[in-house]
Amino acid sequence: MRCSPCRAVAVLLAVLLPAPALSHGGGLDDLGCHHNRKQGGYHCHRGPLAGQAFSSKAEALEALGAPRPQRVEPPATGKVPGR
Numbered sequence: 001m002r003c004s005p006c007r008a009v010a011v012l013l014a015v016l017l018p019a020p021a022l023s024h025g026g027g028l029d030d031l032g033c034h035h036n037r038k039q040g041g042y043h044c045h046r047g048p049l050a051g052q053a054f055s056s057k058a059e060a061l062e063a064l065g066a067p068r069p070q071r072v073e074p075p076a077t078g079k080v081p082g083r
Contacts, residue, residue, distance in 0.1 A: 033060060 028034050032046030035057075042060055043053040054060040061067075 029057075031057075031060060031064075033057070 028045060031044060031049060033042055033044035033049060033054075035042050041053055041055055042057050044050050044060065049060055049063060052060075052063070054063065
């Protein structure tokens with residue numbers, strides 16, 4: 001049995017076109033990562049952390065050797081707000 005060229009092209013397209021549908025539309029940040037809103041966590045698709053998952057972006061930054069961001073409290077003035 002011979003396979004016509006049109007049938008071969010149709011099979012090839014049917015195999016190749018659905019591939020983009022498997023990806024998700026989450027935008028990536030400057031590290032190539034994003035937050036997973038449905039399951040929680042933070043995972044990377046590109047960059048130096050590609051293929052890795054973390055509990056937060058801060059944890060991913062630590063994996064790169066960056067210090068964890070610290071919250072800075074304003075200095076106490078002794079004044080009561082609103083007075």
